[in-house]
Amino acid sequence: xxxxxxxxxxxxxxxxxxxxxxxxxxxxMAEQQRPLTxxxxxxxxxxxxxxxxLSTVYRNLNNFVAKNIVSKIELKLDKKESYFExxxxxxxxxxxxxxxxxxxxxSCPLEDYESKISKETNYKIVEHRLKLYGLCxxxx
Amino acid sequence: xxxxxxxxxxxxxxxxxxxxxxxxxxxxMAEQQRPLTxxxxxxxxxxxxxxxxLSTVYRNLNNFVAKNIVSKIELKLDKKESYFExxxxxxxxxxxxxxxxxxxxxSCPLEDYESKISKETNYKIVEHRLKLYGLCxxxx
DNA sequence: AGAACTTTTGCAAATCATTTGCAAAAGTGT
DNA sequence: ACACTTTTGCAAATGATTTGCAAAAGTTCT
Ligand SMILES: [Mn+2]
Ligand SMILES: [Mn+2]
Ligand SMILES: [Zn+2]
Ligand SMILES: [Zn+2]
Numbered sequence: 001x002x003x004x005x006x007x008x009x010x011x012x013x014x015x016x017x018x019x020x021x022x023x024x025x026x027x028x029m030a031e032q033q034r035p036l037t038x039x040x041x042x043x044x045x046x047x048x049x050x051x052x053x054l055s056t057v058y059r060n061l062n063n064f065v066a067k068n069i070v071s072k073i074e075l076k077l078d079k080k081e082s083y084f085e086x087x088x089x090x091x092x093x094x095x096x097x098x099x100x101x102x103x104x105x106x107s108c109p110l111e112d113y114e115s116k117i118s119k120e121t122n123y124k125i126v127e128h129r130l131k132l133y134g135l136c137x138x139x140x
Numbered sequence: 141x142x143x144x145x146x147x148x149x150x151x152x153x154x155x156x157x158x159x160x161x162x163x164x165x166x167x168x169m170a171e172q173q174r175p176l177t178x179x180x181x182x183x184x185x186x187x188x189x190x191x192x193x194l195s196t197v198y199r200n201l202n203n204f205v206a207k208n209i210v211s212k213i214e215l216k217l218d219k220k221e222s223y224f225e226x227x228x229x230x231x232x233x234x235x236x237x238x239x240x241x242x243x244x245x246x247s248c249p250l251e252d253y254e255s256k257i258s259k260e261t262n263y264k265i266v267e268h269r270l271k272l273y274g275l276c277x278x279x280x
Numbered sequence: 281a282g283a284a285c286t287t288t289t290g291c292a293a294a295t296c297a298t299t300t301g302c303a304a305a306a307g308t309g310t
Numbered sequence: 311a312c313a314c315t316t317t318t319g320c321a322a323a324t325g326a327t328t329t330g331c332a333a334a335a336g337t338t339c340t
Contacts, residue, residue: 074214074220077267077269080214080220080222082220095257095261095263095265097263098266104261104263106257109249109250109253110249110270113249114272117235117246117272118274121235121244121276122276122277123235123237123244123272123274123275123276123277123280124274124275124280125235125272125273125274126238126273126274126275127217127272127273127274128270128271128272128273129217129269129270129271129273130250130268130269130270131268131269132254132257132263132265132267132268133265133266133267133268133269134258134263134264134265134266134267135263135264135266136261136262136263137262137263140263140264
């Protein structure tokens with residue numbers, strides 16, 4: 001309830017309406033501290049709210065991404081399902097186990113590299129994406 | 141013709157049959173030194189061979205990826221079309237202009253970072269993906 | 281070169297993730 | 311509670327990629 005109030009404020013600040021669907025999606029993402037797919041979120045929430053639709057989940061996630069409170073990433077090498085995670089804490093990257101899917105957050109090593117590349121290419125660098133893939137201790 | 145002979149050998153070495161579709165796809169990828177989508181390749185080749193199908197292009201590209209002579213990458217931030225490029229030269233990454241799509245190859249800065257992360261996490265690192273996004277000199 | 285055998289292709293339809301149109305329902309300010 | 315605007319449910323569409331199957335092409339052996 002404390003949590004919900006927080007989220008309610010967050011949504012109000014963004015200037016979008018406080019709906020139960022939005023609160024539930026954000027609550028779930030906050031409690032599961034890992035990237036989730038729209039289908040993950042939908043599966044989890046539809047048991048409490050059978051009327052919920054996957055399109056509603058997508059619409060809200062896209063909205064959150066546009067409002068910069070959620071980031072959208074392509075996490076898996078083969079599957080092309082998008083993952084979403086709450087933007088909180090520092091900018092970071094991910095290490096993903098190719099076998100079990102476990103995800104470890106990684107600090108960003110690219111500050112200097114970016115400015116070097118910017119000088120070399122005369123591009124204005126706007127953002128970057130980095131993922132490492134491997135086998136976790138249990139899976140190797 | 142010299143080129144085709146080379147490619148023919150390449151396919152024979154892989155133990156897959158030499159078909160005109162395969163030769164044409166590889167020729168196109170070699171001449172266009174940039175990542176291409178299946179649709180790019182299809183559009184370009186179907187004028188000479190109207191019977192060619194997109195599914196044939198996909199099947200062959202997937203085959204090449206499995207045989208490790210082509211790499212498949214998700215290049216654009218928003219679009220989820222895959223890009224393919226011939227594996228030749230050094231392992232590298234890409235800098236992509238958000239406006240015009242121009243792609244610049246980047247040398248890999250991650251050797252040391254990978255081993256550091258491997259020690260810290262006890263993961264066995266298998267591979268990584270890095271992309272930078274920005275605006276090229278002309279677009280900024 | 282021709283026959284026998286195996287792989288690849290053309291073609292159509294399916295699949296998967298995601299988006300969209302529209303009317304009904306819910307949220308917001310007064 | 312009212313009027314107004316946004317969001318949702320629902321169904322259907324979309325875009326990229328894959329698949330089943332019969333015909334065509336490539337390969338091997340003679
Ligand atoms: Mn994360
Ligand atoms: Mn490249
Ligand atoms: Zn694992
Ligand atoms: Zn550009």
